[in-house]
Amino acid sequence: MTHALTRDSVAHMLDPQAPAALVATLAADARRASQRLSRLSTEERRAGLRAAAAAIRAEADAILAANAVDLERAEGLSPALRDRLRLDGARVAAMADGVDAVAGLADPVGQVIDESVRPNGLALSRVRVPIGVIGIIYESRPNVTADAAALCVMAGNAVILRGGSEAAESNAAIHRAFAAGLEAAGLPAAAAQRVPTTDRAAVGAMLQAEGAIDLIVPRGGKSLVARVQAEARVPVLAHLDGINHVYVDGSADPAMAEQVVLDAKMRRTGICGAMETLLIDRAYAHAPALVAALAARGCAIRGDAAVQAMGHAAAEEVDWDTEYLDAIAAVALVDGLDGALVHIARHGSHHTDAIVAADPAIAERFLAEVDSAIVLWNASTQFADGGEFGLGAEIGIATGRLHARGPVALEGLTTYKWIGRGTGQVRG
Known part of the structure; x- marks a missing residue:
């Protein structure tokens, strides 16, 4: 079978800067979406996720058909890796239930971590806020598309998803349903975007997107994580192998x-x-x-x-x-x-x-x-699972020592800022 090549696809093959331009566009859209998310209430974000879960259920047949294509192409995978890739009705239903579960979790955004009043009367507090734009680079498991998107959006972040080529059709179908649900609920579809290419150069572009992407989370094998850690100019929340x-x-x-x-x-x-x-x-x-x-x-x-x-x-x-x-x-x-x-x-x-x-x-x-x-x-x-720890879906198991460790869920997808409330205090 032959496929017609569009002018854009030819340009993509010829222009080595195309992946960087693509990621820059996705990141700019994500930044605008994250700013909109930061102004939404908890209930508005919950409603968006519930609509996304409903859309996944409604598109279950399309998602399973896409997964069948991926499985047919993945005949060389080991039984264990095929199991990670395979979806069935129960797994799609569990995926949608997982998005609903995230919608029901306590919202960390705006949570006051601690507060104090200085001797001069200046009132200080540390408050949880979204990180901003998060890039997720993952392999095999298509359910990560829904889990990661749900967690990021609930924590007020926009997400850019780059799944593995072995699950490309499944990831695309899940993402289409998720984004459609967000949009139907009045949230920006760009809050959850998918990198629409399996070109490995797009991964490199994400890793180099300093200032455009705020955090990279890799989920996959040792070679993927090693590449991310070696090349990234963006902060990384590492999920190393599970020995x-x-x-x-x-x-x-x-x-x-x-x-x-x-x-x-x-x-x-x-x-x-x-x-x-x-x-x-x-x-x-x-x-x-x-x-x-x-x-x-x-x-x-x-x-x-x-x-x-x-x-x-x-x-x-x-x-x-x-x-x-x-x-x-x-x-x-x-x-x-x-x-x-x-x-x-x-x-x-x-x-x-x-x-x-x-x-x-x-x-x-x-x-x-x-x-x-x-x-x-x-x-x-x-x-070792976020759901079993009562955290809902997880973005991964962080094995480093900074920022977050263990199952990373909503709280791990926030940072904090200091807020000071004064009555005219100066240092003099």
């Missing part, structure tokens, strides 16, 4: 340990909260049974010498640093909590780590000393 550990202490209840480990790895292997490495205390008497239970669920085991002695494959050094996003787990026996802490510090990605233990002193030390955005005691790592 998540579960440590089973010698004091752990065997039934609980098996339940937590199987859920952490096998509930959904392709999400960032999935366990990738299982660490077992040498003092835990039920290690062979635990590893066997994981293997019986269809998980390929790559282990250290002790685990190999149980009849499983050998782990290479790279396995301890790999986010599989698949039914594969690296497994090692360690010398108690100290051994687990050393391993996690060396190989972890500061995302989510969990301990299964009956000894509260051991557990509390783990929670205090593991330097990750989320640490859990006797619970699956798959709880």
Whole structure:
């Protein structure tokens, strides 16, 4: 099949500045939209999101048809990545419900963080305000289109969405419905824009858009995040890979340990909260049974010498640093909590780590000393999710130390400003 080329598309192919011009136009429109959003009330923003959710439900058939095209083109993807890409009626309904859920969250905009009165009578307060224009660069999951747009708009920000080429048709269909819903409710459609090209140069243009885009949020694999961090001249809210550990202490209840480990790895292997490495205390008497239970669920085991002695494959050094996003787990026996802490510090990605233990002193030390955005005691790592934390949808799991950490939802998409109210005070 041949396609006619328009003058604009030819110009785009020939002009290396076209992506920069495209992003500049999107950013300028987004800036105007963000200024309009900042003047809207909470209820007006809620109404816009509810209309967007209704539009997604109304366009469910079109969204599923678009997703079918993406799945047909993505035959080479692994089962886990296809699962991230795949939509069905229940997932589209959940997507719309997620937008409605964000509309019902407490609005952080205008929240007074703290206030004081100085000795000279000057009244000071810190107040949450929108960040402005946010760029989201993401891969695979088309639901991010709706989740990210909803969170940004509810927090008073305009968003520019650049999804991966593997989900291009799905993202376009979801975005069309979302933007139409906003517009029907009287909000600017430019509050949620999509980069209408899969040209990788557009990503570079977003990363260089200093002053036009206020914050970049990458959601995807290690190569995407590495590129963003290497090239960005715009502040970045990093979401690194989820090399998540579960440590089973010698004091752990065997039934609980098996339940937590199987859920952490096998509930959904392709999400960032999935366990990738299982660490077992040498003092835990039920290690062979635990590893066997994981293997019986269809998980390929790559282990250290002790685990190999149980009849499983050998782990290479790279396995301890790999986010599989698949039914594969690296497994090692360690010398108690100290051994687990050393391993996690060396190989972890500061995302989510969990301990299964009956000894509260051991557990509390783990929670205090593991330097990750989320640490859990006797619970699956798959709880690393904004919805499970009561935050609604999330923009991602931030693994850095500045601005926001862990599931980033509405509050993480705001900044603050100082407001001073005086009665003529001067410093003299």
